[in-house]
Amino acid sequence: MEDTKDRKVALITGSAGFIGFHVSNLLLNEGWKVIGMDCLSDYYDISLKEDREAILLRNSKYFSVHEKVEKLGALRKIFEEEEPDVVIHLAAQAGVRYSIENPRTYLESNIIGTFELLEAAKEFPPQHLLIASTSSTYGANDKVPYREIDKADHQMSFYAATKKSTESMAHSYSHLFGLPVTIFRFFTVYGPWGRPDMALFKFTQAILSGETIDVYNFGDMRRDFTYIDDLVKSVRMLINAVPSSKLNSSKEKVKDDGVSPVAPFRIVNIGNSKSEKLTDVILALEKAIGREANKSFLPIQPGDLKTTWADTSALQQLTGYHPDTNISLGVSNFVEWYRDYYGL
Numbered sequence: 001m002e003d004t005k006d007r008k009v010a011l012i013t014g015s016a017g018f019i020g021f022h023v024s025n026l027l028l029n030e031g032w033k034v035i036g037m038d039c040l041s042d043y044y045d046i047s048l049k050e051d052r053e054a055i056l057l058r059n060s061k062y063f064s065v066h067e068k069v070e071k072l073g074a075l076r077k078i079f080e081e082e083e084p085d086v087v088i089h090l091a092a093q094a095g096v097r098y099s100i101e102n103p104r105t106y107l108e109s110n111i112i113g114t115f116e117l118l119e120a121a122k123e124f125p126p127q128h129l130l131i132a133s134t135s136s137t138y139g140a141n142d143k144v145p146y147r148e149i150d151k152a153d154h155q156m157s158f159y160a161a162t163k164k165s166t167e168s169m170a171h172s173y174s175h176l177f178g179l180p181v182t183i184f185r186f187f188t189v190y191g192p193w194g195r196p197d198m199a200l201f202k203f204t205q206a207i208l209s210g211e212t213i214d215v216y217n218f219g220d221m222r223r224d225f226t227y228i229d230d231l232v233k234s235v236r237m238l239i240n241a242v243p244s245s246k247l248n249s250s251k252e253k254v255k256d257d258g259v260s261p262v263a264p265f266r267i268v269n270i271g272n273s274k275s276e277k278l279t280d281v282i283l284a285l286e287k288a289i290g291r292e293a294n295k296s297f298l299p300i301q302p303g304d305l306k307t308t309w310a311d312t313s314a315l316q317q318l319t320g321y322h323p324d325t326n327i328s329l330g331v332s333n334f335v336e337w338y339r340d341y342y343g344l
């Protein structure tokens with residue numbers, strides 16, 4: 001395993017987003033130069049993205065580029081000028097439900113955007129290219145907990161289909177051009193500075209303003225919730241776990257993980273390895289807020305998975321670490337941030 005700890009220029013796409021902000025912050029605090037690329041899309045409140053970015057810009061080693069990843073030549077220019085050692089690709093059109101109504105933005109941001117990234121990386125290869133994917137790629141696979149070697153062939157939303165496509169595209173470039181690639185499959189990430197389109201944020205907003213919350217599949221849903229600090233720690237450790245093309249013949253190989261037989265490429269689940277009942281998460285939230293929610297119980301929404309649950313043994317074998325923040329603590333940290341940010 002090659003160590004990248006001496007390498008200090010990172011390109012982070014989606015740096016004004018929830019996860020990108022936290023990852024950028026951590027690397028800046030470690031003294032990295034960070035080039036953050038984000039088009040500040042209007043998918044959700046832009047002022048939240050601007051506020052995250054304002055914090056990053058307080059550090060003189062942060063450089064922001066407001067551009068779309070799919071814009072021809074935009075990523076290539078950054079790769080050529082900065083020759084980043086590490087690239088963390090988080091920019092994407094996220095969200096399962098929105099992808100049913102707006103598939104084209106997923107095609108453009110996720111598929112064309114990742115293609116432009118791979119083309120630039122082919123020409124100016126970084127030490128390590130790390131790309132965000134999602135637990136949604138497991139789709140119709142109902143064998144839980146999900147392992148990286150499990151079948152992920154039957155995506156149930158166009159969002160998941162675009163993410164699965166980016167995994168395959170990255171694998172082919174990794175194989176053809178020897179690019180070291182790690183794919184993260186993130187499981188429902190939450191915490192301070194989180195995303196307004198996600199359930200926890202929407203529930204908090206609704207409970208605090210006395211509105212009704214929509215509880216899908218009549219509450220019979222389970223999600224593996226990953227606290228943001230745990231996720232960032234995992235990402236940080238994986239930066240140093242550069243896959244090598246000799247993985248399969250070396251002792252480094254993690255038996256039966258998401259490693260490729262033909263490329264320096266691996267897939268790693270990042271989750272809490274605990275599948276929480278949606279109703280328990282709502283209880284934790286009601287406790288943290290000190291108020292009971294008015295609930296409207298509704299059928300499952302098209303494209304949604306009933307359960308997600310991560311097997312994180314590959315992450316643990318690679319890094320010696322696995323996320324473990326419990327949901328009550330994570331939810332109460334989120335509520336504290338929410339009240340503070342919105343001055344409540």
Ligand SMILES: NC(=O)c1ccc[n+]([C@@H]2O[C@H](COP(=O)([O-])OP(=O)(O)OC[C@H]3O[C@@H](n4cnc5c(N)ncnc54)[C@H](O)[C@@H]3O)[C@@H](O)[C@H]2O)c1
Nearest residue numbers: 014016017018019039041068069091092109134186188189
């Ligand atoms: N948050 C989660 O629970 C979760 C779960 C699984 C996977 N992911 C993946 O992790 C990554 C980060 O997610 P997040 O929760 O921080 O989402 P986010 O929406 O907060 O961040 C994504 C950022 O990318 C930017 N962006 C979108 N399209 C772009 C484009 N075409 N060009 C440039 N910038 C663009 C947005 O403005 C945004 O700031 C995404 O790839 C997402 O699909 C997130």
